[in-house]
Amino acid sequence: MKTASAVVPGGESTLPSKATSKFKRPDMLHIYTLLVMAFLLLPISAMVLFGFNNTRGRFNLQWQGFTLRWYRDVFAIGQLTGALKVSLFISVLVMLTATIMGTLMAVAIQRYRFFGKGIINAVLVMNISSSSVVIGSSLLSLFVAANVALGQFTIFAAQVMFSIPYAVITIRARLAVLDPVTEEAAADLGATPLKTFFTITLPQLAPGIFGAALLTFALSIDDYVITSFVSGTTLTFPLWVYGSTREGTPPQVNVIGTLIFMIGLLVAIGSGVVRERRNRRRLAVLSAN
Amino acid sequence: MGAQVDVGNESTSRVAAGATDHDGRSGHLALENVTKRFSDFVAVENLDLAIRSGEFISLLGPSGCGKTTTLRMLGGFEEPTSGRILLDGVEITGLPPYRRDINTVFQSYALFPHLDVWENIAYGLKRKKIASSEINTRAGEVVELVGLSQFTKRKPRELSGGQQQRVALARALVNRPKVLLLDEPLSALDVKLRKQMQLELKRIQRDVGVSFVFVTHDQEEAMTMSDRVAVMSKGRLEQVGSPQEIYSRPETEFVATFLGAANLLRGTFISSSAEFWKVKLANSSEILVPATGKRDGVEVIFGVRPEKISISKPGERRLADTTNRIAGRVSQAVFFGVASQYQVVLTDGTEVSVYQQNFADGVSHVAGEEVELCWQADAAFTL
Ligand SMILES: Nc1ncnc2c1ncn2[C@@H]1O[C@H](COP(=O)(O)OP(=O)(O)O)[C@@H](O)[C@H]1O
Ligand SMILES: [Mg+2]
Numbered sequence: 001m002k003t004a005s006a007v008v009p010g011g012e013s014t015l016p017s018k019a020t021s022k023f024k025r026p027d028m029l030h031i032y033t034l035l036v037m038a039f040l041l042l043p044i045s046a047m048v049l050f051g052f053n054n055t056r057g058r059f060n061l062q063w064q065g066f067t068l069r070w071y072r073d074v075f076a077i078g079q080l081t082g083a084l085k086v087s088l089f090i091s092v093l094v095m096l097t098a099t100i101m102g103t104l105m106a107v108a109i110q111r112y113r114f115f116g117k118g119i120i121n122a123v124l125v126m127n128i129s130s131s132s133v134v135i136g137s138s139l140l141s142l143f144v145a146a147n148v149a150l151g152q153f154t155i156f157a158a159q160v161m162f163s164i165p166y167a168v169i170t171i172r173a174r175l176a177v178l179d180p181v182t183e184e185a186a187a188d189l190g191a192t193p194l195k196t197f198f199t200i201t202l203p204q205l206a207p208g209i210f211g212a213a214l215l216t217f218a219l220s221i222d223d224y225v226i227t228s229f230v231s232g233t234t235l236t237f238p239l240w241v242y243g244s245t246r247e248g249t250p251p252q253v254n255v256i257g258t259l260i261f262m263i264g265l266l267v268a269i270g271s272g273v274v275r276e277r278r279n280r281r282r283l284a285v286l287s288a289n
Numbered sequence: 290m291g292a293q294v295d296v297g298n299e300s301t302s303r304v305a306a307g308a309t310d311h312d313g314r315s316g317h318l319a320l321e322n323v324t325k326r327f328s329d330f331v332a333v334e335n336l337d338l339a340i341r342s343g344e345f346i347s348l349l350g351p352s353g354c355g356k357t358t359t360l361r362m363l364g365g366f367e368e369p370t371s372g373r374i375l376l377d378g379v380e381i382t383g384l385p386p387y388r389r390d391i392n393t394v395f396q397s398y399a400l401f402p403h404l405d406v407w408e409n410i411a412y413g414l415k416r417k418k419i420a421s422s423e424i425n426t427r428a429g430e431v432v433e434l435v436g437l438s439q440f441t442k443r444k445p446r447e448l449s450g451g452q453q454q455r456v457a458l459a460r461a462l463v464n465r466p467k468v469l470l471l472d473e474p475l476s477a478l479d480v481k482l483r484k485q486m487q488l489e490l491k492r493i494q495r496d497v498g499v500s501f502v503f504v505t506h507d508q509e510e511a512m513t514m515s516d517r518v519a520v521m522s523k524g525r526l527e528q529v530g531s532p533q534e535i536y537s538r539p540e541t542e543f544v545a546t547f548l549g550a551a552n553l554l555r556g557t558f559i560s561s562s563a564e565f566w567k568v569k570l571a572n573s574s575e576i577l578v579p580a581t582g583k584r585d586g587v588e589v590i591f592g593v594r595p596e597k598i599s600i601s602k603p604g605e606r607r608l609a610d611t612t613n614r615i616a617g618r619v620s621q622a623v624f625f626g627v628a629s630q631y632q633v634v635l636t637d638g639t640e641v642s643v644y645q646q647n648f649a650d651g652v653s654h655v656a657g658e659e660v661e662l663c664w665q666a667d668a669a670f671t672l
Contacts, residue, residue, distance in 0.1 A: 181399035184366055187386040188393045189413035189464065199412075203403045285447040 044261060051254035058248030070251040074259075077252055083240035084256060087221050090152060090236065094159045094220040099213045101160070102167025103205065107197075109168070110175040124165040135162065136229030143230060150232025158230045159220045166219060167212040174208025207271075214267060221260070315377050316342040316467040316500035318363065318391075323372030325358050332358040334524045336372070340468065345494050345501045347511035350521035351547070356504040357396070359521070360470050363502065364393045376467060387416070392461035396472040398453050400445035406456050407432070407441040413464040431459040434493065451482050458493070468500045475510070487514055508548050512536065520544050538581070538670050539592070545672065551592040552641045553672075558587045565611070565666055572637035576613035582671030590672040595644040597668040600631055600654060603661045611666045617641065618659050622652040629653070633662060 050060050054067035075081045109117060127135075136158075143154050182204070186196040202209075224238040231239060241253050318340040325333040333355040340346050348356045361367040363374060365386035374382045381389055392413070401409050410431060414424045432438055435455040445453055454474060461469055474490075475483045491514050494501045505511050511518045512532040520527040520535060522543045528535055539545035542553060556568035556576070565577040568589045578591040599606075603616060617633040620640070629652045631643045641662060645653065654660055 179397065179399060179402075181395055181397055182401055184386070185393070185395060185399040185401070185460075186412070187366075188364060188391075189460065190387045190416035191412075192387055195416065200401060204401075206403075282444070282447050285443060286449075 047254050047261070048258045051251055051258045053251055053254075055251060060249060060251050060254070070255045074252050074255045077250060079235070080237075080240055080244075080250070080252055080256075083235040084237045086152065086234060087237035090156050090159065091217050091220040093156055094163055095213050095217040097156075097160045098163035098167045098216040098220075099209060102164050102212055102216070103171050103202075103209055105164070106168045106171035106175055106208075107201065110172050111180070124168055127162065127165045128169075132162075132225040136226040139226065140229040150230055151234045154230040154232070155227050155234060155236065158226050159223060162223075162226060163216040163219050166215050170212040170215055171205060171208040174205055174211075178204050210271070214264075218264070316340075317377050318468050318500065318502070319375045320359070320363070321373040321375065323359075323362060323369045323374065325355070325362060325367060326370040331524055333362070333369075336524075336526050338519055338526060338529065340500055340502060341517075343498045343500055344516045345491065345503065345514060347503045347505055347515040347518045348521060349505055349508060349511040349518050349547075350527075352506055354521045355524040356506070356521060357472055360393070360472050360502065360504050363468070364391055364470050365389050390467040392464050392466040392469055394454075394457045394461050394469065394471040394474045396474065396476065398445075398457040398477075400453060400456055400460070402445055404444075405441065406437060406443050406445070406448070409445065409456055410460045410463050413460065417464070427463055431463040434462070434496075435459045450477055451486065454478065454486065458490070462493070462497060462499070465497075466499060468502060469494075470502050470504075472504045473506070474503075476505075476507075483510075490514065512548070520547065522547070536594075540582075540672065542590070542592075542672055545592045545670065550595050550642060552595065552598075553590060553592045554639065554641075556589050556591070558584060558589050566671070570615070570635070570637065571639065572615070572635050574615045576615065577611060577666035578669050578671045579667055580671070584671075591669050592672065593641075593664050593669045595630070595642045598641070598643045598662050598664045600633065600643045600645055600660050600662055602654075603659060605661070606663060612663050613666055613669075614661055614663045616659070616661055619654050619656050621656055622654055624652050631660075633660060 049063075051070055052066050052068070053060055053063055054065040054069065055062070056064065105120070108114070109120065139154075139158050139161075140150075143150060148154060178201075182200055183196050186200045187193070191199060222238060223236075224242060227236055228239060228242075235243070237256070241249060244250065244253070320336050320338045323333060323336045324331065336359060348359060350356055358367060362369050365381070365384055365388075369382060372382075373380055376390065386393075401412065404412065407428060410428045411424050414427060419427075432441060435458055437452065437455055437459065440448060440452060445456065448456065454477070457474070471490075475486050478486060487510060490501075490503075503511075503514065515532060517529060517531055518535050519529045520543070528540045528544045530538070535544055536548050539548065539551070545551040545553065554570065556570045556578075559567040559569055559575065561567070561580055564580055566580045566584075566589060567575055568578050568591070569575050578589060582589065582591065600619075615635060617635045619631050620634045621632040623630045624647070626647070628644050628646050631645065631652075631654060633641045633643060635641060643662065647653070
């Protein structure tokens with residue numbers, strides 16, 4: 001590790017000077033980039049900011065001073081907290097189900113040839129490209145026709161359905177860069193297909209699976225359109241927020257939104273740091289050889 | 290590198306003892322009339338090959354001739370369309386890879402990227418439910434054998450190509466397979482490292498006594514490393530034999546030309562003695578060729594390698610009666626330093642190429658010069 005720390009700073013010593021020389025003369029590209037970033041960050045900033053707004057009335061639209069009140073009282077609105085709990089519960093289940101099913105489907109599609117593979121591929125793409133409103137309304141007809149009581153189960157089923165294609169695509173992307181010969185090597189060394197899957201394929205897929213889990217969780221906790229058709233009387237977080245807009249959305253919604261955003265940000269930064277560390281270690285070790 | 294090799298030598302005796310004590314004569318692998326078709330493309334056709342216990346045999350042939358496919362059938366990754374594969378007399382044709390006492394060093398190494406060197410090497414032993422104390426001893430032995438002791442905690446991507454190659458070898462050898470399959474294991478290395486690994490691989494094979502089936506398209510590599518070479522072309526086995534046999538006594542035109550330069554000549558059969566046939570060339574000179582080839586009717590095809598022909602001024606040499614002599618004219622002389630290559634045109638227009646050591650400065654004969662070519666009758670081969 002001594003060599004690692006000695007090599008890395010030396011190896012990257014050219015970077016800072018390059019960066020400063022670029023910042024000396026801001027050109028159009030830099031200005032353009034900053035504008036786009038500002039455009040993207042604006043709504044998020046507004047969300048975060050108004051979570052600290054010391055608002056008195058029903059509407060949280062005008063800046064009235066800074067407060068941490070809403071953070072203290074974040075769970076003060078019973079219905080909102082309830083809806084959030086329902087959302088978290090469903091989203092965790094959807095994440096687990098869609099990720100597991102997506103992983104298995106991705107492996108099947110990427111690794112095996114079987115009857116109906118083309119159809120499955122087509123259905124996955126169609127699923128992503130179809131209109132949410134149409135899917136939602138037809139799912140509603142389906143559930144009603146099949147006499148399935150609307151509620152948490154139908155929300156779960158609908159969300160799993162629309163999340164799976166995203167999970168499959170994320171994991172297939174990872175599978176595609178995986179060396180399939182490592183699986184043959186495992187078999188060569190005495191591993192049964194099941195053992196190979198758990199000791200060789202799955203660990204190498206981990207980053208893809210992790211990504212798919214994040215994505216399906218985010219899709220699920222955020223979904224409004226499809227969920228609204230199949231929810232019956234159940235309220236999820238997005239449904240409750242949408243319903244609240246008429247009588248004024250409480251600042252707690254901004255707080256919860258901010259917290260969800262922060263968690264996502266931390267996960268992204270965390271995985272970036274892990275990757276960076278691994279790359280540095282590898283570079284250090286290789287150049288020390 | 291030198292230090293690593295020394296460390297390896299010290300431990301090899303222990304590994305060798307372990308490899309042979311379960312069965313001194315195992316590792317006999319036989320392909321019986323094996324054919325592999327991919328839809329309507331025949332990749333391997335009616336292959337019959339017996340691999341002897343403890344030998345180093347190469348499958349040699351140009352790219353696409355079916356070497357990898359043959360190896361994959363031995364490893365259990367492809368099922369033969371027809372034919373049988375036997376290991377120590379027991380049929381293994383339908384067995385999956387994980388139930389064969391055979392291990393493979395893959396062309397791309399196929400190391401497990403998420404496991405470190407030690408875990409890669411121990412992987413096979415863990416699958417066999419071997420006690421962890423024994424895993425430690427055995428993995429420790431092969432790690433030393435291939436000179437990777439300092440690298441056991443590294444991930445594969447933190448190793449150089451040569452080191453990765455050693456991990457792949459150690460990972461396979463630690464299982465003490467009856468046969469080790471190697472698919473062009475050195476092709477990714479640069480020339481210098483490749484030469485070094487050739488010697489080391491050969492040493493390791495001798496030490497552990499496991500049968501090695503080594504795939505390569507490099508004839509020099511096959512010749513320097515192997516006890517026997519099996520030459521393949523277009524899915525068929527052309528010839529099997531020791532490097533000297535296939536070089537000096539090729540049985541087909543393909544083998545003759547694939548293993549090095551060869552002058553292939555035609556003549557008509559005149560008469561035969563015990564050892565030789567007398568053959569008349571198109572320019573009506575009569576020569577002797579070994580009476581070993583197949584002969585349809587009167588046409589005889591034979592070959593002489595360029596380094597076996599000596600070139601001299603006409604009438605300069607006194608000759609034994611088993612020496613062939615033909616006249617020609619030098620059309621081109623190319624200086625290579627240690628030797629020169631001469632293109633000589635015979636009176637009937639046939640071109641013959643000759644290598645000769647440079648006894649003096651520069652070439653000994655120049656273009657346009659009339660010369661005499663001589664070779665021992667038994668230095669040629671008849672197809
Ligand atoms: N899975 C496969 N499907 C179809 N053709 C294949 C397959 N594997 C190999 N082949 C064909 O079989 C021939 C022999 O291939 P291979 O054994 O890899 O040759 P080599 O290793 O000697 O270069 C090639 O023409 C190759 O295209
Ligand atoms: Mg090959």
